[in-house]
Amino acid sequence: MENGISTITQIIPPNFYLILSSLLFCIGIIGVLIRRNIIVVFMSIELMLNASNLLMVAFSSYRSDGAAQVFVFFSMVVAAAEVAVGLAIIVMIYRNIHSIDIKELSKLKW
Numbered sequence: 001m002e003n004g005i006s007t008i009t010q011i012i013p014p015n016f017y018l019i020l021s022s023l024l025f026c027i028g029i030i031g032v033l034i035r036r037n038i039i040v041v042f043m044s045i046e047l048m049l050n051a052s053n054l055l056m057v058a059f060s061s062y063r064s065d066g067a068a069q070v071f072v073f074f075s076m077v078v079a080a081a082e083v084a085v086g087l088a089i090i091v092m093i094y095r096n097i098h099s100i101d102i103k104e105l106s107k108l109k110w
Contacts, residue, residue: 017058024051038090038100042083049079 024047031044053072060068090100097104 014058014062017055021051021055021058024048024054036102038093038102041102042086042090046079046083049075 028044028046028048028051031047032041035041035044053075056068056072060066060072093105094100
């Protein structure tokens with residue numbers, strides 16, 4: 001009996017996963033380059049990380065190899081730690097300069 005993940009990837013071709021992951025990654029890049037809000041930039045970075053994780057899981061399932069899925073699990077653990085540290089830094093920046101605009105970070109130079 002096959003597991004549910006491999007049967008799903010047999011129904012959905014890997015090209016669709018590649019297109020979806022590329023689209024999510026491009027949205028993340030646009031969010032990082034265009035937006036000035038630190039929280040939106042932070043969320044865009046997380047979106048790019050999740051797009052790469054989605055692609056790794058899709059190709060791992062397509063090839064019936066679980067090694068990349070284990071790597072994605074550890075990547076998600078590191079991303080959770082990154083979120084905790086990043087949000088703490090954003091809160092401290094907001095307490096010091098009362099803004100989360102990236103342009104306002106130049107006040108923290110000295």
